[in-house]
Amino acid sequence: MSKPRVTIVGAGLGGALMACYLGRAGYEVELFERRPDPRSGKVVGGRSINLALSIRGIHALHEVGLADQVLALAVRMPGRMIHAPDGRLSYQPYDKDPDRAINSVSRAGLNQLLVETAERMPNVTVRFDHRCQDVDLDGGRAVLVDNESGAEVRSTGDLLIGADGAFSAIRARMQRLDRFDYQQAYLAHGYKELTIPPATGGGFRIERNALHIWPRRSYMMIALPNPDGSFTCTCFWPFSGPNGFDRLQTDEQIMSYFETHFPDAVPHMPTLVDDFKTNPTSSLLTVRCAPWHYRDRVVLLGDAAHAVVPFYGQGMNCAFEDCTELNRCLQQHVDVGTALASYSAARKENADALADLALHNFIEMRDHSGSAAFRARKAIERILHRFVPGYTPLYTMVTFTRTPYSETVRKARHQDRVVLWALLSLVFVVGVAVILAVLP
Amino acid sequence: MSKPRVTIVGAGLGGALMACYLGRAGYEVELFERRPDPRSGKVVGGRSINLALSIRGIHALHEVGLADQVLALAVRMPGRMIHAPDGRLSYQPYDKDPDRAINSVSRAGLNQLLVETAERMPNVTVRFDHRCQDVDLDGGRAVLVDNESGAEVRSTGDLLIGADGAFSAIRARMQRLDRFDYQQAYLAHGYKELTIPPATGGGFRIERNALHIWPRRSYMMIALPNPDGSFTCTCFWPFSGPNGFDRLQTDEQIMSYFETHFPDAVPHMPTLVDDFKTNPTSSLLTVRCAPWHYRDRVVLLGDAAHAVVPFYGQGMNCAFEDCTELNRCLQQHVDVGTALASYSAARKENADALADLALHNFIEMRDHSGSAAFRARKAIERILHRFVPGYTPLYTMVTFTRTPYSETVRKARHQDRVVLWALLSLVFVVGVAVILAVLP
Numbered sequence: 001m002s003k004p005r006v007t008i009v010g011a012g013l014g015g016a017l018m019a020c021y022l023g024r025a026g027y028e029v030e031l032f033e034r035r036p037d038p039r040s041g042k043v044v045g046g047r048s049i050n051l052a053l054s055i056r057g058i059h060a061l062h063e064v065g066l067a068d069q070v071l072a073l074a075v076r077m078p079g080r081m082i083h084a085p086d087g088r089l090s091y092q093p094y095d096k097d098p099d100r101a102i103n104s105v106s107r108a109g110l111n112q113l114l115v116e117t118a119e120r121m122p123n124v125t126v127r128f129d130h131r132c133q134d135v136d137l138d139g140g141r142a143v144l145v146d147n148e149s150g151a152e153v154r155s156t157g158d159l160l161i162g163a164d165g166a167f168s169a170i171r172a173r174m175q176r177l178d179r180f181d182y183q184q185a186y187l188a189h190g191y192k193e194l195t196i197p198p199a200t201g202g203g204f205r206i207e208r209n210a211l212h213i214w215p216r217r218s219y220m221m222i223a224l225p226n227p228d229g230s231f232t233c234t235c236f237w238p239f240s241g242p243n244g245f246d247r248l249q250t251d252e253q254i255m256s257y258f259e260t261h262f263p264d265a266v267p268h269m270p271t272l273v274d275d276f277k278t279n280p281t282s283s284l285l286t287v288r289c290a291p292w293h294y295r296d297r298v299v300l301l302g303d304a305a306h307a308v309v310p311f312y313g314q315g316m317n318c319a320f321e322d323c324t325e326l327n328r329c330l331q332q333h334v335d336v337g338t339a340l341a342s343y344s345a346a347r348k349e350n351a352d353a354l355a356d357l358a359l360h361n362f363i364e365m366r367d368h369s370g371s372a373a374f375r376a377r378k379a380i381e382r383i384l385h386r387f388v389p390g391y392t393p394l395y396t397m398v399t400f401t402r403t404p405y406s407e408t409v410r411k412a413r414h415q416d417r418v419v420l421w422a423l424l425s426l427v428f429v430v431g432v433a434v435i436l437a438v439l440p
Numbered sequence: 441m442s443k444p445r446v447t448i449v450g451a452g453l454g455g456a457l458m459a460c461y462l463g464r465a466g467y468e469v470e471l472f473e474r475r476p477d478p479r480s481g482k483v484v485g486g487r488s489i490n491l492a493l494s495i496r497g498i499h500a501l502h503e504v505g506l507a508d509q510v511l512a513l514a515v516r517m518p519g520r521m522i523h524a525p526d527g528r529l530s531y532q533p534y535d536k537d538p539d540r541a542i543n544s545v546s547r548a549g550l551n552q553l554l555v556e557t558a559e560r561m562p563n564v565t566v567r568f569d570h571r572c573q574d575v576d577l578d579g580g581r582a583v584l585v586d587n588e589s590g591a592e593v594r595s596t597g598d599l600l601i602g603a604d605g606a607f608s609a610i611r612a613r614m615q616r617l618d619r620f621d622y623q624q625a626y627l628a629h630g631y632k633e634l635t636i637p638p639a640t641g642g643g644f645r646i647e648r649n650a651l652h653i654w655p656r657r658s659y660m661m662i663a664l665p666n667p668d669g670s671f672t673c674t675c676f677w678p679f680s681g682p683n684g685f686d687r688l689q690t691d692e693q694i695m696s697y698f699e700t701h702f703p704d705a706v707p708h709m710p711t712l713v714d715d716f717k718t719n720p721t722s723s724l725l726t727v728r729c730a731p732w733h734y735r736d737r738v739v740l741l742g743d744a745a746h747a748v749v750p751f752y753g754q755g756m757n758c759a760f761e762d763c764t765e766l767n768r769c770l771q772q773h774v775d776v777g778t779a780l781a782s783y784s785a786a787r788k789e790n791a792d793a794l795a796d797l798a799l800h801n802f803i804e805m806r807d808h809s810g811s812a813a814f815r816a817r818k819a820i821e822r823i824l825h826r827f828v829p830g831y832t833p834l835y836t837m838v839t840f841t842r843t844p845y846s847e848t849v850r851k852a853r854h855q856d857r858v859v860l861w862a863l864l865s866l867v868f869v870v871g872v873a874v875i876l877a878v879l880p
Contacts, residue, residue, distance in 0.1 A: 167616075175624070176607075179679075179723050183623040184615070239619075283619050 003027050004296075004336055007157035009132045009142050009170055010034075013107070014302030014319035015163030016114035020064040021327040023121035030125050030155060031118060032144055034164070037128040038112060049193060049232040050224045051110075052077065052102040052211070052313035054399045060320035063327075066117060070110060074103035075225040081210035082370055087264035091210065092369075092378055096385045100400050102211070102313060104224040127153075132164060135173040140297030142170070159336060160298045161326075166285055168304035174294060187284040187309060187362075189219065190239045194275045196268045198229025205268045206231065211313075214262050215370035219243050221262055222365075233265070236284075236366065245281050284309045286355050292344035296337035299344070301326060306351035311361040312398060318354050318405070322347055346404075353406040357398065384419065391415055443467050444736075444776055447597035449572045449582050449610055450474075453547070454742030454759035455603030456554035460504040461767040463561035470565045470595060471558060472584055474604070477568040478552060489633060489672040490664045491550075492517065492651070492753035493543040494839045500760035503767075506557060510550060514543035515665040521650035522810055527704035531650065532809075532818055536825045540840050542651065542753060544664045567593075572604060575613040580737035582610070599776060600738045601766075606725055608744035614734060627724040627749060627802075629659070630679045634715045636708045638669025645708045646671065651753075654702050655810035659683050661702055662805075673705070676724075676806065685721050724749045726795050732784035736777035739784070741766060746791035751801040752838060758794050758845070762787055786844075793846040797838065824859065831855055 006022055008015045011033035019031045053061075053074060061067040078101035079093040094100060118124045130153060134143035140160040144153045162170030175182050199205045204225060206212060212223040212231070219238060223231040238244040248254045251273045258266050266272065287307035293299040302319035326343050333339035368374040381393040394412035397403050403411070446462055448455045451473035459471045493501075493514060501507040518541035519533040534540060558564045570593060574583040580600040584593045602610030615622050639645045644665060646652060652663040652671070659678060663671040678684040688694045691713045698706050706712065727747035733739040742759035766783050773779035808814040821833040834852035837843050843851070 179626040181625050183625070185621050185623070186619040 004140075004159040005157040006030070006159045006161060007140070007142055007155035008032070008161040008163055009144075009155075010162070010164035010168075010302075010304070011111075011115055011126060011128070012163065012165060012302070013111055013114065013316050014304075014323060015161070016111060016118055017060060017064065017320055018161060018163060018301060018323045018326065019118035019124050019126070020066075020114060020121075021060075021323050022330075023118055023124040024064060025327065025331065026123065028123050028157070029118070029121075030127070030157060031115075032130040032132065032142070032155070033115075033126070033128045034131045034147075035128065036147075038108065040128075048107060048234070048310070050104050050226055051107050051316050052224065053105045053110075054102045054313065054317050056314075056324075056402055057317040057320040058103075059402060060324045063324060064117065066113060070105060070113065071103060073109065073227055074105045075227055076101040076209050077104055077211045077225070079210055080369065081207050081212045083212060083214045083262070083264055084370060085216070085261065085263070089207075090375065091207075092375065093382070095396050095400060096382045100396075101209070102399060104211075104226065106226065132169040135160070135170050135298070137173060137177070137294050137298055158297070162298065162300040162304045163302050164304050166287055166303040166307035168300065170298065171287075171289060171300055171304050174289070174298065174300075177294070181288075181290045183286075183288045185286045187286075188238050189236050189362075190245060190281045190283050191310075192235045192237075192245065192276065192279050192281045194221075194233040194235065194269060194279065195271060196223060196231035196233060196265070197270065202229055204229050204231075213365060213369055214265065215366050215368075216243070216261055217367050217370075220366040221265070223265075231268075233269070236362070239281065239283075248276070251277075286359065288352060288355060290344075290348050291341075292348060293340035296335070296340060299326065299340045305347070306355060308351070308355045308358040309362060310358070311365055312354065312358040314354055314358065314398065314405075318351060321350075321402075350405040353404075353409050354398075357394075357405065357409065391419075444580075444599040445597040446470070446599045446601060447580070447582055447595035448472070448601040448603055449584075449595075450602070450604035450608075450742075450744070451551075451555055451566060451568070452603065452605060452742070453551055453554065453756050454744075454763060455601070456551060456558055457500060457504065457760055458601060458603060458741060458763045458766065459558035459564050459566070460506075460554060460561075461500075461763050462770075463558055463564040464504060465767065465771065466563065468563050468597070469558070469561075470567070470597060471555075472570040472572065472582070472595070473566070473568045474571045474587075475568065476587075478548065480568075488547060488674070488750070490544050490666055491547050491756050492664065493545045493550075494753065494757050496754075496764075496842055497757040497760040498543075499842060500764045503764060504557065506553060510545060510553065511543060513549065513667055514545045515667055516541040516543055516649050517651045517665070519650055520809065521647050521652045523652060523654045523702070523704055524810060525656070525701065525703075529647075530815065531647075532815065533822070535836050535840060536822045540836075541649070542839060544651075544666065546666065572609040575600070575610050575738075577613060577617070577734050577738050598737070602738065602740040602744045603742050604744050606727055606743040606747035608740065610738065611727075611729060611740055611744050614738065614740075615729070617734070620729065620731070622729045623727065625726045627726075628678050629676050629802075630685060630721045630723050631750075632675045632677075632685065632716065632719050632721045634661075634673040634675065634709060634719065635711060636663060636671035636673060636705070637710065642669055644669050644671075653805060653809055654705065655806050655808075656683070656701055657807050657810075660806035661705070663705075671708075673709070676802070679721070679723075688716070691717075726799065728792060728795060730784075730788050731781075732788060733780035736775070736780060739766065739780045745787070746795060748791070748795045748798045749802060750798070751805055752794065752798040754794055754798065754838065754845075758791060761790075761842075790845040793844075793849050794838075797845065797849065831859075 005028040008019055008031045011031050019029050022029050058067050061070050078098055079091050082090045119126045129147040130144040132142050133145050140158045142155045142160055146153055162168050174180050196205055208225050214221040221233055221235045223233040225231055240246040248257055254273050254276050285307050292305045301322040308315050325347055329339040329343040384391045385393055397408035445468045448459055448471045451471050459469050462469050498507050501510050518538055519531050522530045559566045569587040570584040572582050573585050580598045582595045582600055586593055602608050614620050636645055648665050654661040661673055661675045663673040665671055680686040688697055694713050694716050725747050732745045741762040748755050765787055769779040769783040824831045825833055837848040
């Protein structure tokens with residue numbers, strides 16, 4: 001059998017990386033993107049500015065030969081910096097090993113590097129400004145419209161990869177198939193990005209090597225460092241109601257709210273009011289579907305298959321792991337249908353596990369990460385991790401290992417039970433010992 | 441404020457009943473239906489042949505003056521008849537009161553009566569053969585295509601009611617709205633309809649006044665009586681795997697399977713093999729979404745808002761209750777937007793509760809209804825219902841009262857806890873009494 005010719009719809013992070021993988025493996029690939037070429041100078045917006053890259057993403061970038069180049073431009077974040085309402089700071093390392101860190105990278109920069117890497121391969125063509133308007137599932141073809149000329153373009157491949165994001169046109173077509181399961185679920189919270197610019201004369205206004213969190217129980221703000229010395233802050237607040245975005249309408253309301261709840265951040269945010277009024281409030285979506293493939297013709301990856309909320313910092317890492325696994329399945333199985341079914345079955349379970357982890361971690365970050373109990377639990381986890389062979393905290397497994405997400409959850413549950421039993425046994429033994437000691 | 445002009449898309453059971461409600465209340469109503477007029481003689485298929493009508497549906501029909509007429513043509517089913525694998529029968533009444541019954545009605549006959557009732561009102565127009573192809577949510581308008589002429593027709597109302605079923609075009613448009621939650625989930629089981637014809641010379645071949653169940657643990661067959669003496673049987677089996685539809689390909693496989701698993705039914709099914717091969721195997725879908733309305737312009741009802749699996753016999757009853765409630769909200773609130781928001785909020789919770797009840801009842805019917813434990817539990821429920829004031833079994837509340845579905849679930853949980861505590865207390869008291877009695 002010869003290799004299928006591949007069409008990828010969507011040249012975001014996942015689609016562009018998949019083009020790199022398949023281009024290196026010798027496939028003929030055409031990669032289409034709805035948005036204009038960012039190098040043309042037209043503004044591309046609407047997505048987060050920076051992302052946390054961790055081991056799963058790094059592994060994928062390593063496989064396409066880009067890891068060193070990306071990490072050289074990233075800002076390391078080996079821990080969280082918690083900002084209390086009174087401005088007090090407390091630092092929590094992410095791992096017992098201070099060398100382990102997540103990495104703040106620029107979405108736009110990484111995306112451009114991936115597209116340019118794919119574009120340089122002779123067997124890969126990239127076309128911007130092409131919007132997918134129809135899908136022929138049985139043919140594995142997409143019908144696109146050239147935004148410039150208005151002309152209709154038909155893809156020529158026989159395997160169609162839907163990497164077209166949370167609002168995927170390809171998945172929307174699959175949704176009409178009999179027995180296609182689908183769910184889209186929004187949070188009552190939205191997000192808005194704000195900026196902490198570099199210090200006057202350069203450098204970082206707050207700790208450079210940390211992911212900053214201002215946990216305020218039912219809502220929070222976070223900030224990730226950028227290489228230029230700035231931070232991108234993100235407010236995760238309810239759309240409406242108490243502490244909701246809709247409560248802040250006037251300049252005075254905005255300033256006074258931030259001065260009350262994020263007092264230590266305000267002096268570092270000179271453009272706060274303008275940013276708050278100008279930048280959009282976006283929604284937070286979880287998408288689940290099954291199956292991720294149609295026969296040997298169509299397959300989904302990244303947000304198109306499993307948009308997750310951003311609170312575990314794993315959206316991009318999971319999308320990159322999709323590419324690693326789809327590439328591996330295509331190399332392993334001669335039959336494309338078998339490869340897609342095997343990929344779909346294995347990844348679906350893991351994406352579901354991640355979706356739940358990400359939803360749960362929102363509550364953890366905003367409600368608990370500021371509490372003494374949370375700090376104590378994290379400290380105990382680090383002690384167990386250091387001294388108990390085989391014990392690995394869940395966050396470490398998700399972020400610093402490539403253990404499948406669903407397995408990290410099972411392992412974490414198991415070791416929690418073991419620790420609980422060990423503690424109970426210890427209490428029992430100590431109790432018995434005390435009784436024996438005091439007996440006459 | 442004057443009454444809005446109303447467009448209803450979908451003249452199935454829910455849409456046609458809504459037209460009757462609003463027609464009686466003096467609204468200008470246009471009702472569109474994708475399928476041809478059944479009176480034109482063109483075949484309309486694809487849905488179940490008969491349905492179980494219970495109190496919620498009867499109440500709605502009563503409000504539009506049709507209840508007596510419908511019940512006169514229905515076959516009463518005051519209980520379940522369980523068919524064991526060896527052909528033994530056992531009868532379980534649905535309620536302590538033998539006068540309480542669910543009613544087998546013909547979908548086609550009831551639908552036609554509702555459409556004709558609406559059509560007779562001067563302020564209601566009905567147009568068949570019109571397919572909804574686009575929706576203007578902000579205008580509350582639908583764009584339809586006349587299947588006969590191919591002409592495009594624009595609805596003229598300013599309130600659009602989506603009663604266009606589980607694959608609703610109107611809901612599909614709403615799904616693209618920001619923060620619209622949506623889920624479609626299929627069962628691994630499908631269904632196929634078969635027939636038990638009337639006895640030679642007329643009359644019923646098996647007990648007329650019962651809903652027949654052949655529970656076989658992971659799968660089942662049921663049969664509902666029709667007024668002409670026939671029964672419509674429905675097999676609920678997995679699509680594939682053990683006991684799956686895909687296992688039966690040849691005439692011999694079909695006959696031998698039925699003779700093994702449903703031996704007492706086979707003599708009554710002379711067209712079994714042909715029916716099995718000819719009739720489609722259809723899928724079973726649960727749809728949930730929120731919100732059910734868009735401003736004061738668009739609102740969903742019936743399967744379009746909440747398709748449920750058929751195992752509680754409540755799909756039509758819930759759709760009819762939607763009509764009752766939407767009509768009530770429109771009469772109660774002068775502002776249409778407030779009426780729709782109030783309807784949507786109240787019904788969503790109840791439809792979710794019913795969806796869960798229906799999924800759960802599949803397991804109950806197929807796995808448990810044949811067991812001695814199930815019969816014992818039902819007998820205890822009837823005794824409690826008869827002798828304990830305030831105790832009402834869940835099935836009774838759902839089927840024979842108009843208590844909101846979500847409240848039936850809460851009440852059932854509460855009374856289960858009370859019964860459990862009462863039993864434990866009784867055991868304790870008896871235990872103490874015994875100990876006191878045997879003490880020297």
